[in-house]
Amino acid sequence: MTTRQAESLITAKAIASFEATPDERLRHIVQALVRHLHAFAQEVELTEQEWFEGIRFLTATGQKCDGLVRQEFILLSDVTGLSMLVDAINHRAGGGATESTVFGPFYIEGMPERGYGENMAYTSGQPALITGRVLDCQGQPISHAVLDIWQTAANGMYSGQDVDQPIGNLRGRYRTDAQGRYAIRTILPVSYSIPTDGPVGQLLDATGRHPWRPAHLHFMIKAEGYRTLVTHLFNDGDPYLDSDAVFGVKDSLRVAYKPYEADHPLTAELDMATGFQHARYDFVLEQAPS
Ligand code: BEZ
Numbered sequence: 384m385t386t387r388q389a390e391s392l393i394t395a396k397a398i399a400s401f402e403a404t405p406d407e408r409l410r411h412i413v414q415a416l417v418r419h420l421h422a423f424a425q426e427v428e429l430t431e432q433e434w435f436e437g438i439r440f441l442t443a444t445g446q447k448c449d450g451l452v453r454q455e456f457i458l459l460s461d462v463t464g465l466s467m468l469v470d471a472i473n474h475r476a477g478g479g480a481t482e483s484t485v486f487g488p489f490y491i492e493g494m495p496e497r498g499y500g501e502n503m504a505y506t507s508g509q510p511a512l513i514t515g516r517v518l519d520c521q522g523q524p525i526s527h528a529v530l531d532i533w534q535t536a537a538n539g540m541y542s543g544q545d546v547d548q549p550i551g552n553l554r555g556r557y558r559t560d561a562q563g564r565y566a567i568r569t570i571l572p573v574s575y576s577i578p579t580d581g582p583v584g585q586l587l588d589a590t591g592r593h594p595w596r597p598a599h600l601h602f603m604i605k606a607e608g609y610r611t612l613v614t615h616l617f618n619d620g621d622p623y624l625d626s627d628a629v630f631g632v633k634d635s636l637r638v639a640y641k642p643y644e645a646d647h648p649l650t651a652e653l654d655m656a657t658g659f660q661h662a663r664y665d666f667v668l669e670q671a672p673s
């Protein structure tokens with residue numbers, strides 16, 4: 384038997400060992416995983432030292448997770464493009480719905496309910512207002528949709544991640560009115576670095592990649608009868624739009640903020656005393672499969 388034949392036999396035996404898996408989907412996934420792992424080791428001619436370094440890296444990745452805000456495995460999935468590939472596989476529909484993007488590790492459930500135009504920023508930054516509607520694929524407004532929002536403070540950190548910020552800072556749940564309208568008062572999002580003090584940061588460093596994400600606002604939008612939409616709005620013109628560390632940018636999710644003076648009609652409606660940056664965006668939700 385040649386060396387190659389001996390290697391193929393190991394792969395065949397390992398795949399066959401999962402043949403009796405009762406759950407068909409699990410069998411398919413595990414066997415494909417083993418096949419691809421073996422092909423990877425053969426392609427790079429993995430040395431024993433590199434195999435052990437891989438084990439050490441994955442162990443350190445698990446040890447960095449704290450079960451609350453720090454999820455280093457999701458971060459690893461994000462920087463290798465796996466998260467966005469899974470997103471693409473699962474949102475092929477088209478049909479005019481707003482595109483989705485990466486969820487990220489910084490969402491916190493149960494943040495304050497906010498009124499129309501309420502300010503969710505307790506820390507300072509450039510005042511900003513985002514307004515628009517939530518619509519169905521026929522262009523009809525969806526009332527009572529909930530927009531769950533989160534963004535970093537001007538220091539590039541999320542509340543929960545940064546102990547100096549009150550937990551509800553730059554987070555909140557806004558509800559659309561009878562015309563499907565929403566208004567979010569906040570500060571202008573800034574570009575920020577993903578966490579680099581763990582194994583994923585070491586990987587980026589060793590491979591000469593930067594850890595920056597372009598400025599964005601996170602949205603998770605829910606409405607009864609519609610598929611939940613997880614997405615961002617990115618600041619148009621941000622220098623990192625073409626090199627997002629987690630590959631999350633889609634052109635349809637860019638918004639241009641325009642400066643408005645304090646005497647704009649919106650300021651009276653929302654009682655905004657200063658000038659602000661304004662962006663408009665209409666979200667379109669896809670009907671849930673029945
Ligand atoms: C975020 O946008 O919050 C994020 C996404 C992926 C990795 C790290 C952060």
Ligand code: FE
Pocket residue numbers: 487596599601
């Ligand atoms: Fe983010």
